[in-house]
Amino acid sequence: MGNDQAVLASLLTKLSNTFKIRDLGESGFFLGIETVKCADGVLLLQHRYMTDILKRAGMTDYKPLATPIATSLPTSVSTEPYDDPTQYRSIAGALQYLTVTRPDLSFAVNLLCQHMHAPTTAHWEQLKRVLRYVKGTLSMGLCLRQSSSSDLHAFSYSDWAGCPTDRRSTSGYAVFLGTNLVSWVCRKQKTVARSSTEAEYKALADVCAEVIWILSLLREIGVSPLPVPKLWCDNLGATYMCANPIFHARTKHIEIDYxxxxxxxxxxxxxxxxxxTKDQVADIFTKPLAEPRFSFLRDKLQVTSVPSA
Known part of the structure; x- marks a missing residue:
């Protein structure tokens, strides 16, 4: 894709000389992702794919929910093994591909996929809650709009020892090119962080590597000039460490990331x-949120509904 028709035509000609290809015109449906034109851009959504997942789970008639995860945990959690772990793994795996156009599902799906090896009935109930949220947001997808800005900026965030099982932190980031979300991640950290600053700095190192790679890609395809990318972090300790070497002696256990x-x-x-913290977009990747906060951040990620005719 591009905005120079002559270059596109030349490329297609060169490809056709080597491979047997057929030009299908503008993209409408590709690898389960639908493209819907908006007034100022396109909406990428997976309506058919979401409907198929609900049918496989037998949940097409369930009532929808406003958020994928409850903010409060039940007083007692069942440890009884789920009687059909293959079904759990199949649907949880299918939800992973859904996060290609639904970054708002990243944290919930990440939690589900941590229990693939031995899901319990409690995990199945959590999966059903995610599907009920999907049921209520079938028309939502990732919106890509024309942007006059080429600024690259990223939001990095991490909880601290949020997992009650192994006390590892969950970090996430969102990278924007102009106004468009181009990369996002939610993952549990590989080691236990000894402080909130360490947890945040590990997340900062991850998004830094991602931004450097995106910069390299943009330069390779001829996007220039590119302003210096901005990384946004809500932890003052991690922010100061990037510019003030005096903090290094206190944090030798994260020396490589530093x-x-x-x-x-x-x-x-x-x-x-x-x-x-109230403006931290990546907050949606690290913890369950109440409906007002969740909806606010979901909008910031450019996850919107199909425009009405």
Whole structure:
């Protein structure tokens, strides 16, 4: 895809000389992803795919819910093994592909996929709740709009020891090119963080690596000039560590991540700035949220409904 028809025609000609290809015109449905034109862009959604998942789970008639995860945990959680673990794995795996156009599902699906090896009835109930949320948002997808800005900016966030089982932290980030979300991640950290600053700094190192890669890709395809990317973090300790070497002696256990991010900041490749927690977009990737907060951040990720005719 591109905005130069001559270059596109030349590329198609070269491809057709080597491979047997057929030009199908504008994309409408590809790999389960539908493309719906909006006034100022396109909406990527997986309506058919979501409907198919609900049919496989036998939940087409269930009532929808406003959020995929409850903010409060039940007083007692069942540890009884689920009687059909293959079904659980199949549907949880299908939900993973749904996050391609639904970043608002990333945290919930990440939790579900942590129990693939031995799901319990409690995990199945959680999966059904996610599907009930999907049922109520069948018309939603990821919106990509025309943007006059080429600024690259990213939001990084992490909880601290949020998993009650192994006390590992969950980190997430969202990378925007202009106004469009182009990359996002929700994952549990591989090691236990000894402080909230360490947990946040690990997340910062991950998004720094992602931004550097996206910068390289944009330069390769000829997008220039590119302003210095901005990384937004709501932890003052992690923010100060990027610019103030005096904190290094207190955090030698994260020395590799420290040097990686610090070197990029010193070279002027990125900027790390503080942002209040209330404006932290990546908050949606790290914990269950109440409906008002969840909906607010979902809108910030450009997850919207199909425009009415």
């Amino acid at each position: 040097h990686f991010v610090r070197d990029r900041v010193a070279a002027g490749d990125i900027q790390v700035n503080f942002i209040p």
